[in-house]
Amino acid sequence: MKKIKVYVLTCVGIIILAILCFLPLPVYLETVGKAVNVADYVKVSGKTDKTKGKLMLTYVSLGRATPLLYLTSYLDKYTSRVPEEEISGNESDSEFDRVQTYYMNDAVNQAKAVSLRLAHKKYRQEYLGIYVMSILKNSTFKGKLEIGDTITAVNNKHFKSTADFMNYVRAQKRGTSLEVTYLRKGKQKKVVGKTVKLPGTNRSGIGISLAERSRIISSTKIKTNMDGIGGPSAGLMLALQMYSQLSGTNLKLGRNIAGTGTISSDGKIGDIGGIDKKVIAADRAGAKVFFAPNNPVSKDEKKVDPQAISNYQEAKNTVKKSNLKIKIIPVKVITDAVTYLSKNK
Known part of the structure; x- marks a missing residue:
């Protein structure tokens, strides 16, 4: 009888542990991801940029919560708990992944157009x-x-x-x-x-x-391999890396430079989410400079969230709150970043 009781309790314990560890909740955990060297993902005319320094794209880590992960997430001040509908709406995980892949492909496309135009290369x-x-x-x-x-x-x-x-x-x-x-x-x-x-x-x-x-389409070939990275926020840093190689302009000069922001074909930098976590990732990766979109908060956004602030201001607040040494540089168009790197050597 005693052995049966121990067996039952053991089975119940295993079931509870399995639920805590594996039961998916309708919540995603968004936390600090990584800052990675864009040169590892880009080839221009078949060549990889081997010059010293790094132009780094940043991304957040996003994963579905389980009961255990949800509880332990409160131990990390940089983790946000986001309802499922805010992340994927009614989409399945595979549909969500396909949309994120589209956003990344579009970011690459826009970055190619911007960089080719800046470098005075023909394209269509x-x-x-x-x-x-x-x-x-x-x-x-x-x-x-x-x-x-x-x-x-x-x-x-x-x-x-x-x-x-x-x-x-x-x-x-x-x-x-x-x-x-x-x-x-x-x-x-x-x-x-x-x-x-x-x-x-x-x-x-x-x-x-x-x-x-x-x-x-251009006679100057630009190839990218963005496997494992989705979303549109790498646009700015991709464009800077491509432009640097296309024009032969060394923007890095041995420096580690990070940033984030979408990019449109006219060179405008768009806002993104999770910039606080991206600043932390950049700082941990040794970046000394971080480019942040600096677009004003619209009246409609203020109506929805009276506390809404610009990406740039949020990045500045993160540096102050976490006592970081990384320098935040506001950008509205890609030439803001190019000009800064050219004048501050």
Whole structure:
């Protein structure tokens, strides 16, 4: 009898331990990630940058919480507990990963365009189609299209821009049957659905949220391998690394330089999340300078969060609170960073 009791208690203990360690919660833990040398991910004209110093991209570590990890996260002051819906919405983990991969590919694309233009190299941007970011519940294409598909034509009509695609679809009456041609894993497929009323509007559409997919074509070859890193926030540092190699300008001069921010084809630097953790990662990696987006907080953002501050201010606050020695440099466009590195040697 005693042996049975011990056996039962042991089994219960194992079950409880398994729940604590492995049961996924609807919460993600966001904490300090790493700062890595962008030169390890970029080749220009087949060559890797071997000069001294580093231009470093930074990223946060993001993982799903278990009961044990959730409890122990309170022991780390740099860990944030973020509800699942704020991270992935209604997407599955695989769908979330595909969206993050798109963001990284787009960041690489924009960085190529910006760096080639700054270095006075010829290039052109080829429009490839519409990247499916999400699908509404009332869409007749739900279960047919998937997040990550690239729409290349509608009713065999190809488009030169996302705006042309949207205008064509909006012009169709509600309930109109449309044949959509798309690419999935490199294979072309077709599917038929109908236009539906878009929530909160009087317009018709196919019920997807979308992003433009394109590629940069240039005689100067730029190759990247960003396996394992997702999201758009590496855009600025990728562009700086590419420009440095394309122009033959040594921006590093032996220094360790980090930063973050999205980048658009006109060189503007966009805001990102988790900048406090990225500053910590950069400091731990030995960076002496950190570029932070310095865009004003909009009125709409203030309405949602009266305490909202700019990325730059949050980065400054992190340095002060954690007593760091890293220098925070505000940037709004890529030339702000290039000018700073050129003048402060």
